[in-house]
Amino acid sequence: MLDGKILVIDDNKSVLSALEILLQFEFKTVDSISNPNQISTYPKLKDYDIILLDMNFSAGVNSGNEGLYWLKEVKKMAPAISVIMMTAYGAVDLAVKALKEGAVDFILKPWNNDRLITTLKSAYSLRKSQKEVKELKEKESNLKQVINQNKNYIIGNSTALNFVLNLARKVAKTDVNILITGENGTGKELIARELHRISARKNEVFIAVDMGSISESLFESELFGHIKGSFTDAKEDRVGKFEAANGGTLFLDEIGNLSLQTQAKLLSAIQNKIVVRVGSNKPVSVDIRLICATNCDLDKMVADGLFREDLLYRINTIRMEIPPLRERDNDVLILADFYLKRFAAKYGKQGLRINQAAYDNFLSHSWPGNIRELVHAVERAVILADGNVLKPADFLLNEKNVISFETGPDTLEEMERLMINKALNQNNGNYSAAAEQLGISRQTLYNKLKKSNT
Template sequence: MKIAIVEDDINMRKSLEIALGDYDDFEVKTFRNAKEALKKLDESYDLVISDITMPGMNGIEFVEELNGRYDVIIITGNATLGRAIESIRLGVSDFLTKPFEVETLVEAIRRSQKVQARVKKRVKKDVPTNNSMFYGTSEALEKTLNLAYKAAKSDASILLLGESGVGKELFAKTIHNNSPRKDKPFVAINMAAIPENLIESELFGFEKGAFTDAFEAKMGKFEAANGGTLFLDEIAEMPFHLQAKLLRALQEKVIYRLGSTKGVSVDVRIVAATNADIKTKMQNQEFREDLYYRIATIPIHIPPLRERKDEIIPIAQKCLEDIVEKYDFNPKAFSEEAKEKMIEYHWPGNIRELIAVVERAAILSDGDTISENDLFLDARI
């Protein structure tokens, strides 16, 4: 197994290199920072172990750049709940807090190794999913859905609020599918996932020759969603200087492609979402108050999974069924102890974390029953 260690602290880096070098099946390479690692990582690597606090590019930004190409274990001496949740959102395999025993890290590596070995032996199938379905129900969910259904019938702008991983895009699609625009496009854009210098062109499009690499004209998300719904995810992360242009487009229902002075009329319904404290951002002049009132005609708060406990087992069981089908496993089921553990756990990463835990448990479990220990919830935050 070829492992990349990305750690700016030379003592920590060397210690890990020496400790893991004692294992014959580990080939260890070290890098001083994320930018150095990005230049040299190739398909031969199986796992990346990365610190969070590093100069130039931190570990969270590094994982975003890796974009799921490698299993990642995060190690940090500055653990916070926010960073752990962000790591979960990005799909890291494990999150270890310094100081830790080398054996703890090796156990995490072995888990990753086992997952990779089992997945490689199976043929991945495309499992059809229905994004308009909620697999469980709870009183909190029903209240929120009832509000969403009522809002869907209008053309008012909706702002979805809630923690990362609660299912904001699923709610946005549900609103679209229950609206008069359901037969028109649903187009999503994540403001946090696009480099700042590309957001404007992604939203509004560009004409041929508008900038160096603009070899042909391209339609933006507004035009692509014309007649339908435009979902602006992580809206609070939109650069402040572009917010005025977005506000103008929403008010005038006209957009201008980069490199063009000709306006294009657009008719879109806006559903936006954020997990940030957007009112604090307004107070800090990081988000325009006039834009907030334009996109938040109907604000809808989506409760976290810990307040929707009745949904945990139904969601977990549906995910398990999909994973069993995807990897052609024998049928699997959760033990009663595993179910109790899932219900008791606080799920800081919400539904996204639950899905990741179930998938890993399904792959790592040896028998047809997934036990409490297969979930590895005690190792999480």
Template sequence: MQQTPNKNNQATILLADDDEDIRLALALLLSSQGYKTIEAANAKEVITQTNRQNPDLILLDMNFSRDTTSGQEGLEILAQLKNNDIPIILMTAWANVELAVNGLKQGASDFIEKPWNKAKLLNSINQQLSFKKIKQEHQGYQTLLSEKQSNKNQTWISQSDAMKQIEQLIEQIAPTDANILILGENGTGKSQLAKRIHQFSSRQDKPLISVNMAAIPDNLFESELFGHQKGAFTDAKKNRIGRFQLADQGTLFFDEIGSLPFNLQPKLLRVLETGEYEVLGSSQTQNTNSRLISATNAELSKLVNEGLFRQDLLYRLNTLVITLPPLRERLEDIKPLADTFIDQFCTKYHKSILSLSSDALTKLKQHTWPGNIRELSHAIERAVLLSTNEEITAQALLLDNTNSQDSGIALQPLEQAERQLIEKALSVSSGQVIEAAKRLEISRNALYRRLEKFGIKYES
């Protein structure tokens, strides 16, 4: 049966064979089916062409110049290529079951005997390329499955009145598909809340894809969210699946949404309004159906007034708003949270389970927790490592007394206190903005905005 040429198939196939006539015959056959071909006549050229051209598939002869029957040279080349994630079809005129099994064990995708059957060869090539495409499109799913399992086991503490109200709100809004904006200080558990909303939603069996918006370089924004095709730009050596496609039918979580640069906001707004986008390097419009949850510690309404955040984008994000309370406003949750962290870190560091002494609990409740739950976790981890007795004492917590509720901190305007903190962070960071942002536990972009706001000079 004559094969129908695949005019849309632009896959590149490397023909690795020391026989020029073999390479020519394969090139004519594959080009008639719409494939591009490149050639390699020896082992060295195979490795060089693979590294330079990054072909979509390799047809690899088993025997080159060393001998004509053993297949060992082909197996050695195969061993060098197995980490390239490229399907390899082995070819030899001296086929035997043992050699085929060895090749498949070392990572080959299939085995073809020469002289080949055209239909069988083309079918094998098409099948391996299809498998590769499926693998690329689902490359993030294994990670998603492990994240999903860990999400089921996450601990959610809601004993305080403030958190009980949040829990009631979750039960109401999680089953809907409405976009949700989560507000709260750094370390209050915004990402954990996003996971919990997803668990109670109608999309709980679909992926939850998280994106840290502050961590995406401007030039990679479209690639990260919408994906790109091979060759779309320099270094685009493989197809990439975007976060919107991975989150299709599931939930997409945008963390630190307030740090998104203004010039990139229209691109995000368009897909939120229409559900449509284009993969970078393709003119075909794609559609996405994902539930959006966003989070930020920034005052988005203030950023809108300052011309740093689009109001129409804010309207798309804040259909429903949940504000997580800081830890100092949920004191009833401190002990169960601390106990949970103690269990986790004792297990992690292979220590007997420790108890929390009464003076340590008092110390925890007196602390103002500027870093909230994240800071509490770090304090407990440190205490678990330092404790030599059966209980954690107040001394083992190593909490600064000047940061406690009874420390007599002078009240002052919030903006004045914010400026002082930023100046102090820059001072201890020798003027390095990135390091100062880490110490303040805010994004680099968020710190730059505050530096401009207060007119504070910094090293560029």
């Protein structure tokens, strides 16, 4: 027995009784009404999967117009219901009219029991499939909203920032590839997300990939996907980032860290808009908006033979240079106040304020770590604050994040984060140099940065 709900509408009570007896063993619920005027007030009409609807209700009338009228009314009230028309007067043109108006099939009286049941089961399968598709689309839409949620904001009103935002508004509506450059911590991903938010793809997914954290051996699997059994740890099929971003935006951060070999593979996917999963030979077409970002000088890398010139041309239709914090005038003060309020609320220290001397210090500081450095300076000051007024000494800008053991971090995690900040500051944001100074690999540094959101 199928878990379906059937409603039969026919003015012949003998027909209703016969159908109820026949269908009670095939479907969970079989209801009936003899007057089509009850349709408009019938309770929970939308809950039915199938309606069997007679074509003629008035004595001596066999044009089928009454059935067509009530078919239209049903589809107005419950457009998703599968409707099957019934009549004792078969005509091809009448069947065509019914199908055009939204009926899924047509049954002649007297009916063949087996054919009727087969028709109803097919209609139920169609209805069930439509429900599943609708639910999947709703889930997909909700998932995209969750993925695209961005709790960070582009804050500031400096001339340098407004120039970038104006350029973003000009190019966002197009599908051209964009290369975002700038120092570490300037907010390149925020600009990429803003480009997606104001683009024609805003209702689709935004997928961000940190290329610096992907090992060369897993590059193809991460970007293009793999099939089960294609390598030792491939225990199931997996969609790559290109396929996951299909229809939306793919953001490739730190693209300057790719080896020449992986650059060639990426170039092929971008040029052909086709990817092939590892272990498969089936090409998969992808439709993405590509945004890349780097803090490297790609032009110099091309000259040094470290970056493919043809790949640079592909990703560099429009180049956007994000200004460092030191070139954004008073934006540093606006950002400091914003993060002060955020961290004061987070750590339950309401009423904190920054004094003028600290503001002056912010304006004169070079901010080698840019916004990332500012965020951590403010968070640290809020955590360690003893009073309500934060002074220059509370931000430790000139001490390069060194804290004495008397006032120092309470956890190993905090100490590790401070050491990373110090190494990045001393190496002007160069991840490779900072990692070498700390005695760890670049990938380990990336992983630690991600874990602490540094």
